[in-house]
Amino acid sequence: MPARETCLAAVDSRDARFDGAFVTGVTSTGIYCRPSCPARTPSAANCTFHPSAAAAQAAGFRACKRCRPDAAPGSAEWEPRADVTARVVRLIADGVVDRDGVAGLARRVGYSPRQLERLTLAELGATPIGLARAQRAHTARLLLQTTDLAMADVAFAAGFGSIRSFNATLVAAYAATPSGLRDAGGPSEAGASGTGAVGGRLLRLDVRLPVRPPFCATHLFGHLVATGVPGVEEWRGGAYRRTLRLPHGPGIAALTPRPDHVAATLHLSDPRDLTPAIGRCRRMLDLDADPVAVDALLARDPVLAPLVAADPGCRVPRSADPDELALRVVLGQQVSTAAARTAAGRLVARLGEPIADPEGGLTHVFPTADAVAGASAEDYRAPASRRLTLIRLAAALASGSLDLGPGADRDEARAGLAALPGIGPWTVEMVAMRSLGDPDAFPATDLGVRRAAAGQGLPDGRALTARAERWRPWRAYATVHLWSTLDHAINRLPADPEEDA
Structure with missing residues (x-):
């Protein structure tokens, strides 16, 4: 506070x-x-x-x-931090309490439920169940005001165990009954949506994702689109669209950058996935960053100052699925962006889960780590050493011995990655930066970083790493600013295929 x-x-x-x-x-x-x-x-x-x-x-x-x-945008404090409280906040945002209860949350971080309650009360002024209840209330309000789902379906989808607790929580949170909230119409962060259904076809919801200004969307969305996997990601109608693997079934997110928010259209198999879908999209776009604090520190460096002034509010392009991103980083080892996309696209076509896209050309959800662990030479054509690295990583993720999720211990994850044969410093730092969300990750050996650093008159090798000490704890954002100086597709939004047609 x-x-x-x-x-x-x-x-x-x-x-x-x-x-x-x-x-x-x-x-x-x-x-x-x-x-x-x-x-x-x-x-x-x-x-x-x-x-x-x-x-x-x-x-x-x-x-x-x-x-x-x-x-409001989420607190900028929790994404950078790596302590237990921060991990708990990220797990609650992903809906873990709704799915596994407080006991399941406590197991994820290695604490007892009572220890966890004391910890969150001291730092957040609320217990884990209180934090989850507030989140459920917000989810319920969105569903009430953006869909025509029945009240019982809204209560179930938002994570409430009974209609009684659903009614009581909304009255306490908003001084309004569920029917009163529905009659009040859509709030500022939600727009009108299609109706959908609980089962069968996908449920569509249109939601505004608030963002803390300033917000530079060009490099963020440019990177996601330029590195996008065919069939899993696309740019269409001014929106970055991608498939999602969610707890209760596959989904699709279409994300359109606006000056002060991101407009999100979500297609969900199950309305219970609204909370994790929103949370994963926010993490992928780094929307809860504190750009003022980041820019103020980086602007102290005379080399970075003009880059920050040109593009204030840069975000780090992360991932909606940490396991997927880690596997894609290995697919991209020592190859170009185009070659990495091709390799990933081939893997997706053979092992991914098919999905019907009601509004675009997406075809698959990225394959699970378990599916990739069983990949054959036909599924992934690459040098034997890289294929073995991919399979080892996938096996570690599938078994749970390596955790890259929102509640992961970053130090343990880094050590687990580094212990795998074929995983070097570049892979560790890229996974830390984009899967684990470490704001201080710094891939000093990345070819793009080295080229950009040379273009700015910065040294190479250990000297660059030493110079980057002044950028802590925001070296991942410094990396984005360095990348922004390159003549590369990641730094511009593509032409829309619909407009070209």
């Missing part, structure tokens, strides 16, 4: 940079708000500050209907 004086100043100036860092509880109204809420500034004496929406709800406050604090 920022100091009280900082919080008061942020509320007084309606500073959107602090949205997600804390919420303001107003004792005179019983409402909690974002720091940037446009409503009249409350008296300082009536302000209490809470580290999360869940903490404010636990203290008896309900969400402001004007600024929708439950829909």
